[in-house]
Amino acid sequence: MNESLMLKPVDDGTVRRRIAQRLTDHIVSGGFAPGQKLTEQQLASALQVSRGPLREAVRELAEMGLLVSIPYRGLFVRSISRQDLEELYSLRTKLESFAFELLWDRRTPEALDDLGRRHATLKKTIEAGDDSLQAIEQELFLHNWCFELCGHNLLRRTWQGMQPHVNFYFSLHQKAHDRKGPLRDSHDVYVSLAQGDNLQAMLEHLKDHMRQGLARTIAELSTDLPEA
Template sequence: MTAEVPLDGLGAQSLVDLALERIRADILRGAIQPGERLVEEQLTRRFGISRAPVREALRLLGQQGLVEHLPRRGVRVAELSAQDMTELFGLRDALERFAVETALVAPPDPARLVVLERAVERIERAALDDHEHAALDRAEAHREFHLALVALAGHRHLLRVYEPIIMQLQLYMAANMRREAEQRSPAEGAHRHRHLFEAVASGDAATVLTALASHGAKTYLAAELES
């Protein structure tokens, strides 16, 4: 892990929030791999803070499903099996269908639609990049898009249930996208998301559900987990 500026002078809750944000960002972008241990002493030295906020941040990450607390063995980044991923994708699909059906009872909220379009544009920009962490950037843009899609429903409790699912899926999303990139251009993934956005903008729930059914999120998942 790279050294960072200490977080001196911040309140206890701010220290927890910042430690949580930094550890979660490292997990979601793939800097810390599934199964890798998270050692409190190393994290406290890295952030320049005491153990208490680090421990609380790790507890919250456990609630989000991103880390596992193992008896007498400490904390590690969660490892998900093929069965775990299948179940999580099934939940994601069900919640997204519910969100669409709820959101499109009336025309979509213009402000939320703008947020969804911005997420599409971020995916399209990421598809043009070819730097070392491009696949990780595309995975983060993908997560942002799907959160914005569910947020269209304006259903706070739905979003609270959905967010940890999409976060856990991102543990393997970047690897899945690298596998896809070996066989397809990243532009194809951007096109799928643009197509889904246009379906949502049409305001027709049946069109959106058809687009969701063919979205192709799991195309390369099984092969990546087996490798």
């Protein structure tokens, strides 16, 4: 069997949800290549599930944009383009900046300590260097902090809807760097400013951090990126 299809079987429970989560994890961790063609038969065999709940899960992932179903051609893992990256980074910048504007006067010592603990946990995982998926999940958990604290439910749900895409791009970014997670000190300034007193400096850092991340990702993946 193709190594990329070596998925663990789904056990009892809410089968559709478990299938969707298993496929999402496999996509965002880079288990499938962008643009790779999949078939129901392969997936059902690898996951040891029936076609009914599998189709429901595939439909859910297609609605999220992680899978693409093309009539008369088949099912594909989403590919990426330069425009995809630019849209993701620009929207992330706006959403995260808005979250910080809302949360700035809501920060408490307990909330700031929580951010510090998330950062410390991420650093430990990076230092261990043996679990890229966990590092990506913890990087997302660090960035979740501002949305959890902002007090804006629609903003938080919008961010949650984006997370599979952000997770997917984080995975591509780490594979392009050939490393299992971000650099150990990559969030030091972010966390320091988030715990500080200068909102404007925080917002400027966010714009610069996102802009640099976009430029690096496009440069490293340039040979594989169509324009649109």
